[in-house]
Amino acid sequence: MLSEITELQMRIQQLEKENRILQKKLERANAICLQLEETTRKKESLLRQVIDELKESQASLEKQSRELKQTLTDLKYAQTQLIQAEKMSSLGQLVAGVAHEINNPVNFIYGNLTHVQEYAYNLLLFVQLYRDRYPNPSPEIQALAEELDLEFIQADLPKVLGSMHMGTDRIRQIVLSLRNFSRMDEADSKAVDIHEGIDSTLLILQHRWQDSSAIQVIRDYGSLPLVECYPGQLNQVFMNILANAIDALEEANIKRSDQEIKENPSQITIQTSMMNSKWVKIAISDNGTGMTESVRQRIFDPFFTTKSVGKGTGMGMPISHQIITEKHGGKLDCFSIPGKGTEFIIQIPVQQPVSDAE
Template sequence: MELTNSHYAAVPVLTQNHRLGYLFAFANRRFGTPDEVEVLEAIADSLAIAISQSQLHGQIQEELKLLEEVLAKLRITEEHLVQSEKMTIIGQLTAEVAQKINNPINFIYGRLIHLNDYIKDLLSIIRLYREQYPEPVPRIAKKIETCDLDFISQELPQILNFLKIGADGIRQIVLALRKFSLPDEANKEHANVNESIDNILLLLAQRLEQKILVVKEYHNLPPIFCYPGQLSQVFASLIINAIDAVKSIENSAQIITIKTDIVEGYTGRFIVVSIAHNGSIIPPEIQQKIFDHSCPTKSFKNFTGLDLSVCYKIIVELHGGRLTVESPVQPQIKSKTGGGAEFRVKLPIV
């Protein structure tokens, strides 16, 4: 700066962070009496305090912003820990229940096979008796008529067959439940994605109901190195999402399409799982942040699966894959159902 006046005074200004400045006073006369210097020093001190307070306010604002970010991350971490702990506890309880059901149902299923053979033998002996003694004594003839032996002989094998089919169905459900609910080991293991999805569909059979058509287009996939339990949770959540979406459709077919395939990329081969539905679309503003922590799955009506941000973390961070969404789905754009949505999971084949 250029000093044009002939008389001026400079008083140092020392701020809290030790930055030295100067307060300049100009006059057309000669000045610098003790009283004037004292006033200038008081002004300089006040200015230094004001500058320090301003700097301190800025630091506080920055620290508050940083604190808010840390608290937000802590809340997200806490939610993930709670969700993880909840899923672990549920998985353990479900595995215990499945184990308790598995033992007696295996016992029943195994005994039904022998029971079926025994009853066949007994019915065969009864037929032989009727051939050898076509005219039974009155007491036996009366009992045969009362019991309707002919009806029992035809109905009993069918009942046993139905029991065997039912017991086998329960065994398959229990097996699928055990595979789905058992906690993952510390290390990854090889698993078949097609089998995992079929197990989930078996467990969700009640929710799928008869009016929901599930179209499966499976490619012959190699086993993938992964955390099977966590991948199953992701697929289950995406299928549940599709079920909730198609239930809003009226006067039209409710269709969920599940495809698996192998694709080649610059970095190797990948398994791609597509789970699509012809229900309502996902609005563009939600699509942009659908996998963010700030967009909880609670924004989707009746959604009961994992939070989509958790699904994203499992696919991307734990398995090095990709999770994307497209809505509306191109073939469905002109349909009466609104366009639907498609979630695609891409996993590297290791």
């Protein structure tokens, strides 16, 4: 019996020893597990940090890419603006030079036409008086009078001289308008008649709309004061808008029959008015095919154009928008209804801010 107790005690001691060993192993396993969990947490934290850094790097790269694209667009825009400004300045100098060279001989002709008319009138009066006093001239004089058709000359010469006078007067008006339009190199703002700028621009484009009965231009001018502006650049805006309107109407007329054009002629309407005592509004509209909303929203984007290659650079309207908004502190809005037409509304102050004028 004693031996059994002793054996049982030894067995219990053995079990307690094994239990202590297992307990230590369990403790070591728990420690290792905790260490693994901590290592896992650190790795997960490091992985999340790496992922976050990668996301930030990707976002930064995308931002830099957008900024680079925008910078490239801005550079191209600035370069095109410089080219356009130089082109318009050269055009202004060229037109001004041509107008000056034309003006001198035209003034000479115009000034002498008055004397020529007077001389011709006196000579015709003398011939008529001679024929009245000597109704039976010699055969040689009679033969020459018949050969020259003297009666026709007496009737037609005043008409010819009148036509020449009207022609030279028209040339003088054209030269004046060209000189008005060509003020591209004027750096300072000045008070000008807005209507003169519009009329000068229409004169430059006259060969495109007046020679064609398919396009009518309606001027609805209000009473405006002299407006302080940069006249050459403002004329450029008028040129861009009116040229686009003519392009749109010509394109629309290609698809219409002569009868349709006769019944509903293409029209460009120019209206000017005072918004209040400090602001002027110029509205230029056409009854063409108009444009979709998606196109209208991009009309002022640099390099955007709906014209075919070689017919448009997509810079006319963006530059016009900049001239009105930045140079004149005004507004340029576009409204269009597909199938009805398009309208551009220019709003500029009557007087430029002192800081801009200086």
